[in-house]
Amino acid sequence: MSRRNFIRMLGIGGAASLAPLAPALAASSKTAKPTTAIVDAGRWQADILQRIEGIIRGAGNTSRSYSAQRKPYVVFDWDNTSIMNDTEEALFMYQINNLAFAMPPADFAAAITRGVPAGNFLPAYNNAAGQSVSLAAISEDLLADYTWLWQNYRGMQGKLALEEVQSNEVFIDFRAKLYYLYEAINDSYGPDVGYPWVIYLFSGLSVSQVSRLAEDSNDNGLGDALRKVKYSSPASRPGKAGVVSVSHSHGLRLTPEIAQLMHALRAHGIDVYVSTASLEDVVRVFASHPKYGYALPPENVIGLRLEMDGQTYRAEYRKDWPLNWGPGKTVVIRRELASKKGYGPLMVFGDSDGDYDMLRDFPDTALGLIVNRLKKGKIGSLCKLATEQATRSDARFMLQGRDERTGQWLPESGVRKIGSSETKLLA
Numbered sequence: 001m002s003r004r005n006f007i008r009m010l011g012i013g014g015a016a017s018l019a020p021l022a023p024a025l026a027a028s029s030k031t032a033k034p035t036t037a038i039v040d041a042g043r044w045q046a047d048i049l050q051r052i053e054g055i056i057r058g059a060g061n062t063s064r065s066y067s068a069q070r071k072p073y074v075v076f077d078w079d080n081t082s083i084m085n086d087t088e089e090a091l092f093m094y095q096i097n098n099l100a101f102a103m104p105p106a107d108f109a110a111a112i113t114r115g116v117p118a119g120n121f122l123p124a125y126n127n128a129a130g131q132s133v134s135l136a137a138i139s140e141d142l143l144a145d146y147t148w149l150w151q152n153y154r155g156m157q158g159k160l161a162l163e164e165v166q167s168n169e170v171f172i173d174f175r176a177k178l179y180y181l182y183e184a185i186n187d188s189y190g191p192d193v194g195y196p197w198v199i200y201l202f203s204g205l206s207v208s209q210v211s212r213l214a215e216d217s218n219d220n221g222l223g224d225a226l227r228k229v230k231y232s233s234p235a236s237r238p239g240k241a242g243v244v245s246v247s248h249s250h251g252l253r254l255t256p257e258i259a260q261l262m263h264a265l266r267a268h269g270i271d272v273y274v275s276t277a278s279l280e281d282v283v284r285v286f287a288s289h290p291k292y293g294y295a296l297p298p299e300n301v302i303g304l305r306l307e308m309d310g311q312t313y314r315a316e317y318r319k320d321w322p323l324n325w326g327p328g329k330t331v332v333i334r335r336e337l338a339s340k341k342g343y344g345p346l347m348v349f350g351d352s353d354g355d356y357d358m359l360r361d362f363p364d365t366a367l368g369l370i371v372n373r374l375k376k377g378k379i380g381s382l383c384k385l386a387t388e389q390a391t392r393s394d395a396r397f398m399l400q401g402r403d404e405r406t407g408q409w410l411p412e413s414g415v416r417k418i419g420s421s422e423t424k425l426l427a
Helices: 021-030 046-059 087-097 105-113 135-152 162-166 169-189 191-200 207-223 256-267 280-288 327-341 353-360 377-388
Strands: 073-076 227-232 245-250 271-279 301-304 306-309 312-317 347-350 367-371 397-400
Touching: 046 256, 046 367, 046 397, 073 256, 073 327, 087 169, 087 191, 087 207, 087 245, 087 271, 087 280, 105 135, 105 191, 105 312, 135 169, 162 169, 169 191, 169 227, 169 245, 191 271, 191 301, 191 312, 207 280, 207 312, 256 271, 271 280, 271 327, 271 353, 280 301, 327 353, 347 353, 353 367, 353 377, 367 377, 377 397
Parallel strands: 073 271, 073 347, 271 301, 347 367, 367 397
Antiparallel strands: 227 245, 306 312
């Protein structure tokens, strides 16, 4: 999203400009009185719905200025924007619970330390005794757990069924400590380290295996309750790291308002892309499979990528591919879309700091829509700006509310958090 005024939203520069669309967009926003809705009202905040429909009328294939050779496009974040909760994190817990790993112990040990700085994690991740936890300590514990699981679980090299393994304290320790490690890495060193790290654990699995695993995880998450569960390692197995605890948000929910908007955009000649900080192939399952309702072309999903051995993933991030998070999302959009089309996205949808840059970086963007999650930081500054622009018909940023108890949107800008019946606007 750019800080520039709305009037410049479609300026591309040079003779090949979409500037003639700007008056049409402005007029449609302020004076047009359409008789037929483009987007189903659903639970959209009313001003946002009006704004989006005005933009579609001004830029889509019913506009006199529309050119099929210069099709506008819109970019959506996926996790917590196009759905409720995080696809990759849900899959990670599902992968752990089903022990869907293909690495022998030595490769697992290398994967869980790859790219992670040595030393202790933040004090927030101290163990139950209040002691700091180091990468070396918890990695040693996890390797011991994984080696036992590798030797005993039938799906690896052993003879025990999954249910038998899941009841063992070794598995309970493994689940708590591995998911703890993911959270500790992200909070201590940021997504630049944590987001590639979690997908390294697909090493040895094929694209088809991970895609099937992702579909099973999606279906499981959609059928699960929205709940936060605390996992603790057993006191009987302290290991080097000691007893640690971590929480995971279970449950996924579809967002029909986004799915229907994607269909409406495409019906009006506007291309739709997803920019995600999850593994590209994982989100393609969700965004493209018809049963989930979004039905995007798989090639329109852009995300994280790993090095490959044929169709099998390696525990190494793709060398020539930017990390598609934060500033990296802008880099990828410019490289893969804007540089080829000659202009930036018409609208951008996001929810977090990872989307901040793409929400504001393109002069051609008419609207940056933020799904409100009561976030602070950089995205929090855009949320505040959106509330200040709320009464403007040409608002550059707008804020869509959500009820996190149900996963459904609210027809307003505020948020209801799990455990609360109150609606809050800003963090």
